[in-house]
Amino acid sequence: MEIFEALDATECAHSAAELAGVDPKTVRRYARMRDTGRPVTGPVRRPKMIDPFMPKVEEWVERSEGRVLLFCAWLAWSRFRVVIPTWDRTLPTLVACIDSTLRAIGGAPTYALTDNEKTVTIDRVAGVAVRHPEVVATGRHYGMQVHTCVPFDPESKGGSEATVRIAKADLVPTTANLRKEYDSFAELRGECAIFCQMVNNRIHRETGRTPASMLDIERTRLHPLPVEPDTLALGESRQVLRDQTVRFGSVRYSTPAGLVGQEAWVRVDGDELVVVVDLARTVRRPEWLQGPAGLAEVARHQIALPGRPVIDPAHYPNHPQEMDGSPRPPRPKPVDEAEEAFLALGPGAKSWLIEAAAAGTTRMRVKMAAAVELAALVGVAEVDISLGLAATAGRFADDDLLSIVTHRKSGVRPADLVVADEAHSGDVWAGRCAWRWVSPW
Numbered sequence: 001m002e003i004f005e006a007l008d009a010t011e012c013a014h015s016a017a018e019l020a021g022v023d024p025k026t027v028r029r030y031a032r033m034r035d036t037g038r039p040v041t042g043p044v045r046r047p048k049m050i051d052p053f054m055p056k057v058e059e060w061v062e063r064s065e066g067r068v069l070l071f072c073a074w075l076a077w078s079r080f081r082v083v084i085p086t087w088d089r090t091l092p093t094l095v096a097c098i099d100s101t102l103r104a105i106g107g108a109p110t111y112a113l114t115d116n117e118k119t120v121t122i123d124r125v126a127g128v129a130v131r132h133p134e135v136v137a138t139g140r141h142y143g144m145q146v147h148t149c150v151p152f153d154p155e156s157k158g159g160s161e162a163t164v165r166i167a168k169a170d171l172v173p174t175t176a177n178l179r180k181e182y183d184s185f186a187e188l189r190g191e192c193a194i195f196c197q198m199v200n201n202r203i204h205r206e207t208g209r210t211p212a213s214m215l216d217i218e219r220t221r222l223h224p225l226p227v228e229p230d231t232l233a234l235g236e237s238r239q240v241l242r243d244q245t246v247r248f249g250s251v252r253y254s255t256p257a258g259l260v261g262q263e264a265w266v267r268v269d270g271d272e273l274v275v276v277v278d279l280a281r282t283v284r285r286p287e288w289l290q291g292p293a294g295l296a297e298v299a300r301h302q303i304a305l306p307g308r309p310v311i312d313p314a315h316y317p318n319h320p321q322e323m324d325g326s327p328r329p330p331r332p333k334p335v336d337e338a339e340e341a342f343l344a345l346g347p348g349a350k351s352w353l354i355e356a357a358a359a360g361t362t363r364m365r366v367k368m369a370a371a372v373e374l375a376a377l378v379g380v381a382e383v384d385i386s387l388g389l390a391a392t393a394g395r396f397a398d399d400d401l402l403s404i405v406t407h408r409k410s411g412v413r414p415a416d417l418v419v420a421d422e423a424h425s426g427d428v429w430a431g432r433c434a435w436r437w438v439s440p441w
Helices: 002-010 013-020 024-035 051-064 091-105 133-142 154-171 185-200 211-221 337-343 347-358 364-378 380-393 400-408
Strands: 070-074 081-085 111-114 121-125 128-131 145-148 236-239 245-248 251-254 263-269 272-278 295-302 417-419 435-437
Touching: 002 013, 002 024, 013 024, 070 091, 081 091, 081 185, 091 133, 091 272, 091 295, 128 133, 128 145, 133 145, 185 211, 236 245, 245 263, 251 295, 263 295, 337 347, 337 364, 347 364, 347 380, 364 380, 364 400, 380 400
Parallel strands: 111 145
Antiparallel strands: 070 081, 121 128, 236 263, 245 251, 263 272, 272 295, 417 435
């Protein structure tokens, strides 16, 4: 009330502020609240810098289901960054990421600073973080000490948080960067490798040099790495068999191509089996497997019972079987000019060839040559469509293609094609059902 009394007497915010002993902004805020009829004694919501961006943040959370799993690490002096995508945040995954990071930078530092994750800190006593014993053992294996940062202390972990922010901005699909969704985890891994190469080979604004060039100097102060990775929490060792599978619990689990004969580690994570390989020990690294040398997850399957192998068809792109065991349709490959000319008509010609061969059609080469000649007269598109309709209807006689082309010119729609059954005796030939047109040809 003293503020209002002073403002009414002076009609100036600065003069009223001097009389009431407050800031002029406070006087204006109270006056604004009184003029708009809002209570001046209630809580006041102060604007935040993130308010204009809240809709976009909420969209990201919904699209990612609250998880953006990117392991990010950096060296404080050279600003060298490493970004590795992960499926989870478990201890074995953390150990694999640490190994890959150290082998990417070519050595181990004396100290490693990390967040207070549950995989690193198992308890807090009098405000002091208690390390996970296996994390301590991992640090001992690589010759470094693992420390956790002080809560709410940006000075101790600002660089790693900046790495996370930059990686999310460039790698996580958003409407801002116009990046599409990733088709596979391998594609995401490749994009992370490209991102690391980009940021490590451009000039840093603080140092005026590229992180990659400064890493060459910093590497002289790092400790040598052990030859073998720390497999304390990675599971059991297995060899990838000739059929691209590893055996665990009397069950075969498939792995991607290019890993036959190499060593892999398998572990159980909940109801899933995780397969990890060491990129530094691969004789020939597959093209799809990108990223720094070290441990990398290559497959993840649901745990199965003995006698039920778990096979991912994506691991066998050239296998001639479908998922249900049925044979895949043949892929026509022309071996002479006549076959090449026929298949060049379009997908309808390909369908006709496959279906005609399956139906045991005779004189196929003569009919294919006739189709090419007909295409020169009425058009390639028209003949290709008619060939597709002939394949669907099972019409492979000598004059069937010409009949379909002629009938299409009369204006009949492909939707008039129906499936015959036993009620239509005229559509049952030699004990098998065929497709027919409603209007006779």
